[in-house]
Amino acid sequence: MPTDxxxxxxxxxxxxxxPKRRAMIQEAVASxxxxxxxxxxxxxxxxxxxxxxxxAFRAAFDARLVQLPHKTSVxxxxxxxxxxxxxxxxxxxxxxxxxxxxxxxxxxxAAMRNAKACWLxxxxxxVAIGTLDKIVGFECGRCYGAGMVSKRVTDELKWPGLDxxxxxxLFEAVxxxxxxxxxxxxxxxxxxxxxxxxxxxxxxxxxDLWQGVMxxxxxGAEAVAAPESxxxxxxxxxxxxxxxxxxxxxxxxAAVGAAAEEAVRSWQEIVRDEDVGL
Numbered sequence: 001m002p003t004d005x006x007x008x009x010x011x012x013x014x015x016x017x018x019p020k021r022r023a024m025i026q027e028a029v030a031s032x033x034x035x036x037x038x039x040x041x042x043x044x045x046x047x048x049x050x051x052x053x054x055x056a057f058r059a060a061f062d063a064r065l066v067q068l069p070h071k072t073s074v075x076x077x078x079x080x081x082x083x084x085x086x087x088x089x090x091x092x093x094x095x096x097x098x099x100x101x102x103x104x105x106x107x108x109x110a111a112m113r114n115a116k117a118c119w120l121x122x123x124x125x126x127v128a129i130g131t132l133d134k135i136v137g138f139e140c141g142r143c144y145g146a147g148m149v150s151k152r153v154t155d156e157l158k159w160p161g162l163d164x165x166x167x168x169x170l171f172e173a174v175x176x177x178x179x180x181x182x183x184x185x186x187x188x189x190x191x192x193x194x195x196x197x198x199x200x201x202x203x204x205x206x207x208d209l210w211q212g213v214m215x216x217x218x219x220g221a222e223a224v225a226a227p228e229s230x231x232x233x234x235x236x237x238x239x240x241x242x243x244x245x246x247x248x249x250x251x252x253x254a255a256v257g258a259a260a261e262e263a264v265r266s267w268q269e270i271v272r273d274e275d276v277g278l
Contacts, residue, residue: 007038007039008089008090008109009039009040009041009085009087009088009089009090010037010039010040010041010088010089010090010091010092010105010109010148011040011041011043011081011082011084011085011088011090011091011092012032012035012040012041012042012043012091012092012093012094012105013043013045013078013081013082013091013092013093013094014028014029014032014042014043014044014045014081014093014094014095014096015045015046015074015077015078015081015095015096016044016045016046016048016051016096016243017046017047017048021096021097024096024097024195025096025097025242025243026237026240026241026242026243027099027132027234028094028095028096028097028098028099028100029042029242029243030233030234030237030240030242031094031098031099031100031101031102031104031233032061032094032100033061033237033242034102034233034236034237035100035102035104035105035106036102036103036105036106037105037106037109039062040061040105041061041062041063041064041085041088042061042063042064042094043063043064043065043066043081043084043085044063044064044065044066044243045065045066045068045077045078045080045081045084046065046066046067046068047067047068047069047070047071047072047077048070050067051065051243051244052065052243052244053065053242053243053244054241054242054244057242064084064085066080066081066084068080073161073162073163073166074159074162074163074164074166075158075159075160075161075162075163075166075169075170076159076161078093078159078166079158079159082154088151089150089151090109090112090148090149090150090151091148091149091151091154092104092105092108092147092148092149093144093145093146093147095145097195097197098145098146098192098193098194098195099128099132099192099193099195099230100146100191100192100193101190101191101192101193101226101229101230102233103189103191104146104189104191104192105148107187107189107191108120108122108147108148108187108189108191109148111185111187111189112148112150112185112187115183115185116183117150117183117184117185118149118150118152118153118174118180118183118184119147119148119149119150119153119171119174119180119183119184119185120147120148120149120184120185120186120187121142121143121144121146121147121171121184121185121186121187122142122143122145122146122147122186122187122188122189122191122192123140123141123142123143123186123187123188124138124139124140124188124189124190125138125139125143125146125190125192125193125194126138126190126192126193126194126226127139127193127194127195127196128193128194128195128196129195129196129197130195130196130197131195132193132195132227132230132231132234133227133230133231134227135193135226135227135230138190139194142171142186143192143194144167144171145192145194146191146192146194147187150183152180152183153174153180156177156179156180157170157173157174157177157180158170171184193226193230
C-alpha cells in the first residue's frame with residue numbers, strides 16, 4: 001500500500017546506458033543521496049553493459065537496479081522504473097547527466113500537494129555547460145526531467161515506447177484525460193541543474209548564441225552561489241562510488257552523510273535568502 005500522505009514515498013528513476021557517462025552518473029546519484037526528503041528510493045534502469053549498486057548503498061536507500069535488453073526505448077524504460085516500485089506515491093526522473101539540488105523533491109512535493117496536482121513540470125532550471133562548476137544561468141520551459149508525477153498518473157497511463165518525445169506524448173495524454181487533466185502544474189523552484197554537453201544538445205545549441213547561451217536569464221545571487229554549493233556537496237561524496245561495474249568493488253561510507261548535511265543546510269539558507277523571481 002502507498003505510504004502515509006504526510007511522508008509520501010518517492011521513486012526516483014534514473015535511466016542509464018553503462019558506462020558512457022560514468023562520472024556524470026556518480027554525480028547524479030550523489031544528488032539523489034543528498035535529498036532532504038524521506039522516504040525515497042532510487043531505481044536505476046540500465047539497458048547497457050552490466051553494472052550494479054553497492055550493497056551498502058542499496059541498504060541505505062532501498063535502491064534497486066533493473067537490467068533491460070540493449071536499446072530498450074526510453075518510454076519502456078520509464079515504465080519499467082515505475083513498475084519496479086509499485087507502491088510509490090510519486091515518481092521523479094533523475095537524469096543520469098544532470099543534478100538535483102537537495103531541496104528538489106521536497107519543493108516538488110509541496111507544490112503538487114498545495115495544488116492537489118498529479119503532474120508537475122519544472123518551469124525553471126539552471127544550465128551548466130559541460131561540468132557542474134560552469135553554471136551560466138537558468139532557462140525557462142517545461143522540463144519533465146526536473147518534475148514529478150503521482151501514482152494517479154502511472155496507474156492510469158503509460159509512457160509510449162518511444163525514444164523521442166515520449167514525455168511530451170504522455171503529457172498530452174494526461175492533459176486530455178477526463179480526471180487527470182485538471183491536475184497539471186508547473187513549479188518555478190530553481191532546484192535542478194541541466195547539463196549541456198556534446199551528447200545531449202543539438203548543433204545550434206552548441207554553436208548559435210541566440211539558441212545557446214544568450215537566451216539564458218541570469219539568476220543573480222543564486223547563480224553565483226550554486227557552483228560553490230554543488231562543489232561542497234560533491235566533496236562530501238568524494239571517492240564514493242555508488243554504481244560499480246562487475247570488476248571493481250566499492251563502498252558507501254556511512255560517515256559521508258554527516259559531511260553532506262552541512263552542505264545541504266548551506267544551500268537551503270541560500271534558497272531562503274535569495275528567492276530570485278523571473
